Amino acid sequence: MDIAPVARAAVSDTVFAALVDEILSGRAAPGDALPSERELAVAFAVNRHAIREALKRVQQVGLIRIAQGGKTRIEDWRHTAGLEVLHALAISGAVPADRVLRDILALRATVAADAALLCATTATGDELARVLATADGYPAGPATVAELTSADLAFWEAVIDGTHNIAFRLGLNTLVSGISAIGVERIPALVTEYADRDNHLALARLIADRDGDRAKALTERLLAPILEP
Known part of the structure; x- marks a missing residue:
């Protein structure tokens, strides 16, 4: 060595x-x-x-x-x-960064859809109010990548916390760390997703209305474009 x-x-x-x-x-x-x-x-x-x-x-x-x-x-x-080495894997070169990124985003899409469904089912009234508030925090006009990233993280933290699922919460931390290691700026489609205020507001309303099935379906549509070849 x-x-x-x-x-x-x-x-x-x-x-x-x-x-x-x-x-x-x-x-x-x-x-x-x-x-x-x-x-x-x-x-x-x-x-x-x-x-x-x-x-x-x-x-x-x-x-x-x-x-x-x-x-x-x-x-x-x-x-x-386990997932705890994902961040190190993303920066080590052991696997091409593009492949690591695609795998991270695929896992992210699956977890997010399930989390939206579960949050709509299990979240308390205060937690649902937080989901709505963080969705409203998405920039309404031009914004920097840092501002969009911060708004998106706040929203999904609210959704994940509303699931009361520890594994989902720790998984979110790992996925965010892996994406950060590669760099959000390298993923134009991800930035475009972050900037989609209207769909995030619609998703938050479905969750707040406890319409889990439609919340899951909208999440799948919202996160699907980034996985397209």
Whole structure:
């Protein structure tokens, strides 16, 4: 592994990021054994405590297998990792960014449609009022990408929170992180979707009216264009 010393104070998150990049980039292949804690500490020029903490985190996201008394070996992330590595995957080059982006957006469309349906069913009155208020927050005129992105995130956070589904909420965080890593500016169709104030207002009204089926159908139509070839 081509490892450079960590600048300044030893920090486990710096080591964690470097190890994740080595694995996702393919420079360290599934089945390979990582160097020992002592060797990693020397290579990174940090103390072994930082190495140990970083390795625990890498194991927690499913990228390595730590065996007591044996070698620490790299796992095949395609079979062992979860959504928590999506952000790292988006910036590592392990998979072409365009493919990562398309996969993120496909998952986003599915989750959003189900979330609209569930929110219409389970949200409290206050939560439905928040959905309506955030929909009204979409810019009515020309706006920057940052303003559109902020408005869209506020709306979908309101919808997701109205589902009372923790997995949906954590998934939203991961999807937003992955899209941000690639850059919203690279996705003109996404910006166009963010700017569609009328359909977001219509969606919010359907959810507030507890018309889950129509809310799901409108969400599917609203998010479908970005998935077209």
